[in-house]
Structure formats: structure tokens, C-alpha cells
Amino acid sequence: KQEVTQIPAALSVPEGENLVLNCSFTDSAIYNLQWFRQDPGKGLTSLLLIQSSQREQTSGRLNASLDKSSGRSTLYIAASQPGDSATYLCAVRRDYGGSQGNLIFGKGTKLSVKP
Amino acid sequence: EPEVTQTPSHQVTQMGQEVILRCVPISNHLYFYWYRQILGQKVEFLVSFYNNEISEKSEIFDDQFSVERPDGSNFTLKIRSTKLEDSAMYFCASKTGLTYNEQFFGPGTRLTVL
Numbered sequence: 021k022q023e024v025t026q027i028p029a030a031l032s033v034p035e036g037e038n039l040v041l042n043c044s045f046t047d048s049a050i051y052n053l054q055w056f057r058q059d060p061g062k063g064l065t066s067l068l069l070i071q072s073s074q075r076e077q078t079s080g081r082l083n084a085s086l087d088k089s090s091g092r093s094t095l096y097i098a099a100s101q102p103g104d105s106a107t108y109l110c111a112v113r114r115d116y117g118g119s120q121g122n123l124i125f126g127k128g129t130k131l132s133v134k135p
Numbered sequence: 136e137p138e139v140t141q142t143p144s145h146q147v148t149q150m151g152q153e154v155i156l157r158c159v160p161i162s163n164h165l166y167f168y169w170y171r172q173i174l175g176q177k178v179e180f181l182v183s184f185y186n187n188e189i190s191e192k193s194e195i196f197d198d199q200f201s202v203e204r205p206d207g208s209n210f211t212l213k214i215r216s217t218k219l220e221d222s223a224m225y226f227c228a229s230k231t232g233l234t235y236n237e238q239f240f241g242p243g244t245r246l247t248v249l
Contacts, residue, residue, distance in 0.1 A: 051235070052235065052237075054237055054238070056240070061245075062242060062243070063226060063240050063241055063242035063243045064178070064226065064240040065240075066237050066238070066239060066240070069236075069237040071235055109178065111178070122168060122180040122183050122191055122193075123170075123178075123180060123238060124180070125177045125178040125179070126177065127176070127177050128177075
């Protein structure tokens with residue numbers, strides 16, 4: 021059974037710092053991996069999607085990497101800002117015939133960027 | 136930019152009552168999903184829907200739950216007889232027909248069962 025783990029559960033950094041959020045998954049047979057941002061009491065905003073054949077994706081100050089064989093992904097945030105404060109969720113989509121792509125989520129890393 | 140919308144944003148109901156949560160997926164999307172998040176817990180998959188039928192469901196999605204696409208735009212989740220443990224944030228998501236594309240999530244409906 022696929023399990024997704026995110027470490028650390030919470031992270032507090034000063035503004036301007038570069039940081040890395042970690043995601044690990046137990047079954048390497050994934051179709052893709054998606055990183056989301058969730059603000060308190062709000063929905064999920066998709067940040068980056070990495071296909072299983074890709075090694076990384078970039079969007080602005082965000083860079084996500086994927087090492088499928090070791091079951092790991094990282095989300096790198098450059099030059100963090102207070103507006104980056106949120107919970108970051110990692111989710112994997114299973115890869116098996118007939119799957120309509122339901123996502124399996126980690127519990128998230130709660131990021132706080134102090135001014 | 137197109138987005139998934141959900142109504143209501145917050146629903147309070149008494150235990151045993153029926154509730155219907157509504158979603159309007161992005162218009163050209165073909166795959167639809169419901170997920171839920173109990174406070175402090177992971178987001179969990181409930182059900183996926185394609186071509187007017189359920190394509191996959193989790194063990195959470197028992198006989199108390201049903202989904203429907205009553206017209207060309209709405210996608211609903213019905214809970215027939217709510218329990219206290221159904222209290223959660225319910226998210227609708229949708230995706231295009233391309234298998235590799237990402238899922239887009241709505242803002243959620245917070246369901247409180249008293």
C-alpha cells in the first residue's frame with residue numbers, strides 16, 4: 021500500500037532563506053507527483069507536477085525534483101517570502117492499468133516565513 | 136483562469152440528515168473526483184467519476200455516499216445519513232482527458248455534523 025511521508029511536519033525560517041521540503045513514498049510505481057499549497061481553511065493550489073519520467077520541474081522560485089527509484093521528491097523554495105507561509109502537500113498518483121489517477125497525499129509541511 | 140467552484144463553503148447539519156455538496160468542475164474537464172480532509176489529517180481520496188459512472192472508489196466511499204453529474208456542469212456528492220465522523224473538508228477536483236495532466240481542486244466545503 022502506498023504511503024506518502026513529508027518531513028519536517030513544520031518549518032520556520034527567516035525571510036530570504038532558501039529551503040527544501042521533503043516527500044518520500046513507499047511504492048516507486050508512480051505515474052506522477054504533484055506539489056500543492058494549502059492556506060489555512062482553504063483549498064489546494066497546484067504548484068508543480070512532475071511526470072514519472074522527469075527529474076525536475078521549475079516554476080518561478082520553486083523547483084521540484086523527483087528520484088523515483090529511491091522514492092523521494094524535494095520542493096526547493098528560493099528566497100522565501102512571508103507570503104510563502106502555508107502548508108505544502110505532496111501527492112502521488114499511482115501507476116496501474118485502469119487507474120483514473122486518484123492521488124495519495126502526505127500530511128504536509130507547515131511553513132512559516134518570518135519577516 | 137478557469138477554476139473549480141464548490142457550494143456551499145460551509146454546511147452545518149444534524150446527525151442522520153442528508154447533505155448534498157455541489158461542485159462545478161472546469162468546463163472542458165472529463166475526470167472528476169471527491170476527496171476529504173478531516174481536521175489535522177491527510178487529504179483522502181473518496182471517488183473518481185468518468186463518462187457518467189464511478190471509475191474508482193475508496194473503502195471510505197460506502198453505501199452512504201453517492202455521486203451524480205445531473206447536468207453538463209454540476210458534480211454532486213450526497214451523504215444519505217450523516218455521522219459525526221463525516222465532519223471534514225470535502226474537496227472536488229477535475230482533470231482533462233489527457234492522462235498525464237494535473238488535477239485542479241476547488242476551495243472545499245466544510246461539513247460540520249452535530
